[in-house]
Amino acid sequence: MVDYVKKGSIQVAKELYDFVNLEALPETGLDIETFWADFGKLVSDLAPKNKDLLVKRDEFQKQIDAWHKENNVFDYHEYKAFLERIGYLEPQVEDFSITTENIDDVITRQAGPQLVVPIDNSRYTINAANARWGSLYDALYGTDAISEEGGAEKKDSYNPVRGDKVIAFAKNFLDEHAPLKVSSHTEAKKYTIVKGKLEVVLKNGDTTELNDASKFSGYQGQAEEPSAVLLKNNGLHFEIQFDRNHSIGKTDEAGVKDIYLESATSSIMDCEDSIAAVDAEDKTLVYRNWLGLNRGDLTSVFTKGGKGVTRTLNPDRTYTGPNGEEVILSGRVLMFIRNVGHLMTNNAILDESGQEVPEGMMDGVFTSLMAKHGLLGNGPLQNSKEGSVYIVKPKMHGSKEAAFANELFNRVEDMLDMKRNTLKIGLMDEERRTSLNLKNSIHEVKERIVFINTGFLDRTGDEIHTSMEAGPMIRKGEMKSSTWLNAYEKNNVRVGLAAGLKGKAQIGKGMWAMPDLMDAMLKQKRGHLQAGGNTAWVPSPTAATLHALHYHEIDVRKVQVELAKEVKDYRDEILQIPVVENPIWSAEEIQEELDNSAQTLLGYVVRWVDHGIGCSKVPDINNVALMEDRATLRISSQMITNWLHHDICTEEQTLNTLKRMAKIVDEQNAGDALYRPMTPNFDESIAFQAACDLVFKGKDQPSGYTEPILHRRRLEAKESKHVIE
Ligand SMILES: CC(=O)SCCNC(=O)CCNC(=O)[C@H](O)C(C)(C)COP(=O)(O)OP(=O)(O)OC[C@H]1O[C@@H](n2cnc3c(N)ncnc32)[C@H](O)[C@@H]1OP(=O)(O)O
Ligand SMILES: O=CC(=O)O
């Protein structure tokens, strides 16, 4: 039973109410009574509009379903005309340019990795905030970016053969991006600063300097024996660090102990798909962490390797510049906060008729309130130098929903006494109706937009669900190379550039969802920059450091200049539905696809429902660890639902597959003492029931979203004490 406090027209769960009154409102200049009265008014004014937008989504889906049922023979021109007629495809607004102001340099002047982190985990969240800088040596040594061939295996103790490979890679990086006039960094014996210039004494006694002296940006320590030299390339910094007493530094003739890269320039603190927040208790934790991040005083105390660790936010980094001036660089990422979308409600607050209020409205108000502490400088650190708050809004369908977000943000600014457009918006392009109407959607938020991003995972889920009645979908692995997806990626960049995002806003690319495959990421993720993305998502700080290498290789500003010349309307390609007309899959192929989706689905859902963990590394059937979140779950559940609906597989086969895979997932988790197996009593496992719901009731889920089922089942698990803390 939730303990509520009645406050005017609304009821607020006591835990959240106390937190807001005692921790969040003090020092903001806002009055408690006025705040809650304004919140009640906001809900009564905007909740009905929110509801109407969701009704519109359902109406479109019903119309599209009916059209496919009536039109067995697909005629593209008729299909498109139908989408225009019902308003799903909107008439496009005239050309325009965005006018956002007060944007931090990270967005306007830098291209770099964007790290996403579940905000309910303070340890990871602080780590993400500090991931602005990362050790290249560690990132290479600890991952498959360096192969184990030739005796370079990772061992319990330091393996010098592997270490040498790491150093060779890193010195090559220096030669590529801060080359010397003569010779190579591998030949360096000493680095010194002479008359504001970097001088390098070589092993043969000669002295050389940087090919491009302007890359030298500062140093730490003494000019004649610096402890770090700061360099810059393509707008990103890196440090060569020296210590002749360090275990690595003493093996290097120049005393180099590491190379530190500016890594994640920005980070997304996620209240959405990577967390499980279903009630006031969970939401309070989320908001409390965000408050600490904005004040700069968030701390996490934990045990690692048998040792107690207290993790705090890093300070800025200070250097002496080439002319003796002080140079200060941020020690932390620029933080965005991803709110939830317009779909869900949460029982943390009830409206005048006892209904749960829209969770997106709660997030809008509370995440902005917490950020106000940063704007006012209430703590030791500040996020934005420009006085802006960066909110990512996911899962919006079309321009009317973007307009609604804008209206909500206006109202929140008024309520929190913030200047108009203090709240910036990152618009996720991850639903079909937004991709098709992207220009109009950007137009609705043109004074506050700071990023668009192709959330291709949710977008794939929406692709499957929207065209559920069109036929059986191609296999999951084929989606990435399909016509619609490639056109969607290109369209996002093209529309963004045409709307003037270059130099004003990020054009972001999606997540690298294989956190352990760093070699593959190094080989593939430069494609995001070549496609015009000036940021792209990574799942971990290590991935951020390695992905940063791509931004040294490629100057995205130049790529964007070229891409901006292209004039093309991709919407006809985006509308190519990825169905198979005459499926000829063998029984083995069908079973393989089912096994694959069922395994990752169960592996993710069991941790969500029983443990409240919203983002997990789950092995697929080939034992590759995949990052699973609600968006990947949306794909796997909708995939199976689609094949069931089109009789590619049977209910019995699917249930048997789920049961068989549950056993495998149980075995994979056998080492976890807190794990609650799904087998053999399937009926008693709430997690297994959730998985079945997602698949067998998947067709009826709004836009194929997984949140309604997950939330309901997690609440059930919490109530029945099936929860594992
Ligand atoms: C479609 C979408 O919406 S994508 C966006 C949602 N996805 C995400 O947010 C992905 C975020 N990533 C994660 O949650 C995690 O990296 C996972 C779940 C994928 C893997 O987590 P784990 O199995 O614990 O990772 P692993 O054991 O390899 O590494 C743990 C270490 O890395 C750190 N770490 C891992 N991921 C992150 C992260 N995203 N941010 C900060 N630190 C991280 C941890 O803090 C920990 O270090 P510590 O012990 O010093 O604290
Ligand atoms: O939010 C990201 C996605 O791919 O979905």
Ligand SMILES: [Mg+2]
């Ligand atoms: Mg998404």
